Amino acid sequence: DIVMTQTPLSSPVTLGQPASISCTSSQSLVHSDGNTYLSWLHQRPGQPPRPLIYQISKRFSGVPDRFSGSGAGTDFTLKISRVEAEDVGIYYCMQDTLALTFGGGTKVEIK
Amino acid sequence: EVQLVESGGGLVQPGGSLRLSCTASGFTFSSYSMHWVRQAPGKGLVWVSRIRHDGGSTIYADSVMGRFTVSRDNAKNTLDLQMNSLRVEDTGIYYCVRDWYGEHLWGQGTLVTVSS
Numbered sequence: 553d554i555v556m557t558q559t560p561l562s563s564p565v566t567l568g569q570p571a572s573i574s575c576t577s578s579q580s581l582v583h584s585d586g587n588t589y590l591s592w593l594h595q596r597p598g599q600p601p602r603p604l605i606y607q608i609s610k611r612f613s614g615v616p617d618r619f620s621g622s623g624a625g626t627d628f629t630l631k632i633s634r635v636e637a638e639d640v641g642i643y644y645c646m647q648d649t650l651a652l653t654f655g656g657g658t659k660v661e662i663k
Numbered sequence: 664e665v666q667l668v669e670s671g672g673g674l675v676q677p678g679g680s681l682r683l684s685c686t687a688s689g690f691t692f693s694s695y696s697m698h699w700v701r702q703a704p705g706k707g708l709v710w711v712s713r714i715r716h717d718g719g720s721t722i723y724a725d726s727v728m729g730r731f732t733v734s735r736d737n738a739k740n741t742l743d744l745q746m747n748s749l750r751v752e753d754t755g756i757y758y759c760v761r762d763w764y765g766e767h768l769w770g771q772g773t774l775v776t777v778s779s
Binding site (some may be wrong): 569571587589590591593599600601602603606607610612644646648650652653654657 | 700707708710711713722724752756758760762764765766767768769770771772
């Protein structure tokens, strides 16, 4: 099974400042079709996860451009260029080869 | 509107059974593979099962293998999860998730509580 490891566990951020979350997979996520199925999700308390990014760097419709994804192979990063109050919550990375595997989550909170 | 709506959750005793459903609308359901994902209270996300778009292939997490069965009815746009021999550790919110080359759509979830 592919294991996804996220760091940090928690990220206190000042409003308007950047934030960065790392995700590492136990094996390459490059699929046989050439795509890399690495996604990022955001979850607020009491809400279902909301997809932000798919295939490493593609933003879902309606996702602000302050969110960006990057990486390749086994190492991936989600960046928020300027954190806003609505960005608090838990962020998960997720790989989708055949089954889904999730990182343990990173809690983003305002300092 | 494109959406997934789960139903069927509730309180059940250990060893009991429950059947969850997910109703799809606003898109061609039969074109998409579907997953079930669960989240225990205060915990992270855990994949449960996947079914191919035509129902011809299913896979399960080791923790539910032999106890849960996923199925779909493409004529009715529904995805089901039959859960038998339920355990306390099966407690959580169950989400159905649409899959298209990594582009996922999540439902709102339904709560399953396994307790005596």
